[in-house]
Amino acid sequence: MSNPQSVGFVEPTLYSFTEPIKLACGLTLxxxxxxxxxxxxxxxxxxxxxxxxxxxxxxxxVAGEYQGQERSTGWWDNMVGPGKPLDTNRFFVVGVNNxxxxxxxxxxxSINPATGQPxxxxxxxxxxxxxxxxxxxxxxxxxxxxxAAVMGGSLGGMQALQWGxxxxxxxxxxxxxxxxxxxxxxxxxFNEVARQSIVSDPDFHGGNYYAxxxxxKSGLKLARMIGHITYLSGDDMSEKFGRTLKGDDYNYGLDxxxxxxxxxxxxxxxxxxxxxxxxxxxxxxxxxxxxxxxxTGGDLKLALAKAKxxxxxxxxxxxxxxxxxxxREIVEALMANxxxxxxxxxDAPHGHDAFLLTDxxxxxxxxxxxxxxxAELTAELKPxxxxxxx
Amino acid sequence: MSNPQSVGFVEPTLYSFTEPIKLACGLTLxxxxxxxxxxxxxxxxxxxxxxxxxxxxxxxxVAGEYQGQERSTGWWDNMVGPGKPLDTNRFFVVGVNNxxxxxxxxxxxSINPATGQPxxxxxxxxxxxxxxxxxxxxxxxxxxxxxAAVMGGSLGGMQALQWGxxxxxxxxxxxxxxxxxxxxxxxxxFNEVARQSIVSDPDFHGGNYYAxxxxxKSGLKLARMIGHITYLSGDDMSEKFGRTLKGDDYNYGLDxxxxxxxxxxxxxxxxxxxxxxxxxxxxxxxxxxxxxxxxTGGDLKLALAKAKxxxxxxxxxxxxxxxxxxxREIVEALMANxxxxxxxxxDAPHGHDAFLLTDxxxxxxxxxxxxxxxAELTAELKPxxxxxxx
Numbered sequence: 001m002s003n004p005q006s007v008g009f010v011e012p013t014l015y016s017f018t019e020p021i022k023l024a025c026g027l028t029l030x031x032x033x034x035x036x037x038x039x040x041x042x043x044x045x046x047x048x049x050x051x052x053x054x055x056x057x058x059x060x061x062v063a064g065e066y067q068g069q070e071r072s073t074g075w076w077d078n079m080v081g082p083g084k085p086l087d088t089n090r091f092f093v094v095g096v097n098n099x100x101x102x103x104x105x106x107x108x109x110s111i112n113p114a115t116g117q118p119x120x121x122x123x124x125x126x127x128x129x130x131x132x133x134x135x136x137x138x139x140x141x142x143x144x145x146x147x148a149a150v151m152g153g154s155l156g157g158m159q160a161l162q163w164g165x166x167x168x169x170x171x172x173x174x175x176x177x178x179x180x181x182x183x184x185x186x187x188x189x190f191n192e193v194a195r196q197s198i199v200s201d202p203d204f205h206g207g208n209y210y211a212x213x214x215x216x217k218s219g220l221k222l223a224r225m226i227g228h229i230t231y232l233s234g235d236d237m238s239e240k241f242g243r244t245l246k247g248d249d250y251n252y253g254l255d256x257x258x259x260x261x262x263x264x265x266x267x268x269x270x271x272x273x274x275x276x277x278x279x280x281x282x283x284x285x286x287x288x289x290x291x292x293x294x295x296t297g298g299d300l301k302l303a304l305a306k307a308k309x310x311x312x313x314x315x316x317x318x319x320x321x322x323x324x325x326x327x328r329e330i331v332e333a334l335m336a337n338x339x340x341x342x343x344x345x346x347d348a349p350h351g352h353d354a355f356l357l358t359d360x361x362x363x364x365x366x367x368x369x370x371x372x373x374x375a376e377l378t379a380e381l382k383p384x385x386x387x388x389x390x
Numbered sequence: 391m392s393n394p395q396s397v398g399f400v401e402p403t404l405y406s407f408t409e410p411i412k413l414a415c416g417l418t419l420x421x422x423x424x425x426x427x428x429x430x431x432x433x434x435x436x437x438x439x440x441x442x443x444x445x446x447x448x449x450x451x452v453a454g455e456y457q458g459q460e461r462s463t464g465w466w467d468n469m470v471g472p473g474k475p476l477d478t479n480r481f482f483v484v485g486v487n488n489x490x491x492x493x494x495x496x497x498x499x500s501i502n503p504a505t506g507q508p509x510x511x512x513x514x515x516x517x518x519x520x521x522x523x524x525x526x527x528x529x530x531x532x533x534x535x536x537x538a539a540v541m542g543g544s545l546g547g548m549q550a551l552q553w554g555x556x557x558x559x560x561x562x563x564x565x566x567x568x569x570x571x572x573x574x575x576x577x578x579x580f581n582e583v584a585r586q587s588i589v590s591d592p593d594f595h596g597g598n599y600y601a602x603x604x605x606x607k608s609g610l611k612l613a614r615m616i617g618h619i620t621y622l623s624g625d626d627m628s629e630k631f632g633r634t635l636k637g638d639d640y641n642y643g644l645d646x647x648x649x650x651x652x653x654x655x656x657x658x659x660x661x662x663x664x665x666x667x668x669x670x671x672x673x674x675x676x677x678x679x680x681x682x683x684x685x686t687g688g689d690l691k692l693a694l695a696k697a698k699x700x701x702x703x704x705x706x707x708x709x710x711x712x713x714x715x716x717x718r719e720i721v722e723a724l725m726a727n728x729x730x731x732x733x734x735x736x737d738a739p740h741g742h743d744a745f746l747l748t749d750x751x752x753x754x755x756x757x758x759x760x761x762x763x764x765a766e767l768t769a770e771l772k773p774x775x776x777x778x779x780x
Contacts, residue, residue, distance in 0.1 A: 125643060199644060232576075238575045243572065
């Protein structure tokens with residue numbers, strides 16, 4: 001690894017948890033595993049840990065590469081590394097694959113110890129709150145009483161926000177990027193079409209396709225194609241593909257006419273090869289279900305009153321999936337609670353996907369915010385001590 | 391029929407054409423039928439005819455009802471009738487089901503005389519230009535040398551625009567509503583997902599499902615669900631459904647949680663019962679292919695230079711499928727050609743679907759425009775005489 005800005009070669013570690021976890025749905029998982037990566041060094045007083053939460057299709061593999069594996073760069077490698085906005089020379093970064101996902105943590109593909117068969121459709125529907133609970137137990141295991149920050153984009157941002165609510169004393173900064181306090185009706189509608197694409201694929205077999213030795217590939221492909229459209233801005237799509245044809249002329253048939261069709265089919269097929277269909281369903285449901293103000297009669301200010309952390313929120317002008325207006329709802333609710341809030345609205349062309357891309361102003365905002373967090377650490381503003389049952 | 395504003399009970403008429411029609415794709419249909427409805431009375435000099443063009447899922451049944459059939463009201467009944475914006479007391483209105491559609495005109499479900507079997511996947515891909523050609527032949531048959539107006543919304547608006555280009559001397563006014571000079575990349579992308587939903591349904595059988603006695607119902611359902619989301623504005627969806635649950639609580643499973651899911655599933659299922667899958671594919675391709683400036687190097691002004699008609703264009707502020715900006719491109723290109731153009735941008739909450747709904751300001755604009763056309767008729771501004779090979 002010749003790139004001095006990379007964390008270099010990394011290896012995941014599997015953490016097994018044998019204490020049962022009670023989930024929001026009412027079910028209990030008797031035991032579970034979490035696949036984890038860490039970068040940087042936890043300091044002596046364990047005050048420099050940053051948890052990075054992933055969105056729909058990502059994982060614990062946030063940064064670095066796997067030795068001997070081409071194209072294995074972590075999904076947020078432009079953000080996390082030595083000298084990067086989240087600087088691993090200063091911070092100890094934790095990435096964790098969420099419960100129910102398909103990259104090593106316990107999920108629908110895992111063997112249910114009670115039956116000896118994959119969980120499949122019987123894997124419980126998990127929520128953002130459940131993920132935060134599992135992540136807190138991981139923190140216990142790592143001896144981290146309090147995170148310097150919890151950070152995430154999109155669904156990851158929901159987890160960062162939920163950390164502030166579930167464990168107000170265990171997180172000093174929440175970085176909520178390209179997120180929303182709850183999905184809009186249209187967001188739910190797109191998720192529902194994606195789910196219906198999967199469940200109506202005959203190879204889905206009610207979620208127990210593992211037993212049939214197949215995967216609902218065409219359903220997953222469609223789901224990803226729909227999702228992909230919502231991640232990009234209309235202008236960005238036009239800029240990238242326009243109405244450029246694949247061949248010389250319209251083919252007046254079912255073959256690909258426009259390059260964008262070819263691109264979407266390819267993205268869909270690639271996705272269907274590595275992502276688990278049951279996980280797709282679970283995670284879109286976790287998105288739909290997230291709504292901290294649900295138990296405060298829709299009053300977001302009241303719902304966020306329990307948060308004690310400081311907040312950085314970032315949105316992107318062309319993000320029509322989780323538009324800036326949605327982030328501003330969180331900003332306003334936090335400010336109404338007199339919290340310490342920094343908000344940046346980045347004028348970027350790339351729609352929702354912008355949170356994953358390298359944009360100078362965006363990275364400068366996140367970088368300076370972490371400078372501030374680092375400065376607090378150096379000034380030895382010790383974290384509040386919390387009892388942890390590690 | 392007690393409603394004095396309805397055209398009352400109507401009956402369609404099938405017109406058979408035996409002169410072959412050469413299509414844009416290069417293929418020729420040796421003969422074809424068009425299903426047609428007319429309302430009002432053609433005046434002595436045949437100058438008061440208005441052609442109403444339909445969009446994706448509609449038909450020749452524009453207004454009125456079918457005797458003995460409940461819920462058989464025409465798709466634009468709020469616009470067309472005695473005393474309505476397009477007043478059948480003054481105008482002779484023609485509705486025609488387009489070639490390739492599935493409501494009686496020749497299309498994939500029809501028997502191919504060469505084989506005795508349904509055309510199925512072998513039905514040629516048709517274009518907006520082809521439809522206009524077929525409509526012009528219908529006009530010949532009806533003895534209409536020149537339409538007072540050709541009018542349509544969405545894909546129907548494309549046909550109205552194309553009339554101005556294909557037959558500049560045979561149309562005096564083009565009414566182009568909620569339309570666009572060409573689909574955006576994002577528009578094409580959504581159409582492509584819809585098509586892939588259909589073709590990946592195992593019951594599609596490469597388009598020859600008729601022979602198997604099945605229909606690709608789940609594919610059609612998905613296609614309609616995707617389409618439906620793009621027809622509504624995000625705000626309108628939120629207003630109508632919000633995050634209202636169907637039951638008392640999340641069900642943490644695959645059943646419907648939110649009312650919007652239930653609504654979309656229902657709409658999709660209803661659609662799959664009456665619409666032909668091959669037609670859906672053909673018509674979305676016709677949408678994708680429409681691009682009058684394709685042969686003028688993208689120069690819309692040059693492409694529209696041949697139009698001689700006067701134009702009314704209407705767009706709706708919350709239409710994100712064919713946004714007002716797209717209509718303004720047509721307006722600007724026409725004005726650059728010094729054409730007579732009226733443009734109204736209606737502040738309406740209902741997204742693309744607004745063109746089908748009753749909105750006082752919208753209907754007032756269309757109504758006054760037809761007043762103007764009627765006044766021209768009364769002033770006996772005779773249409774230009776054109777040689778017609780009827």
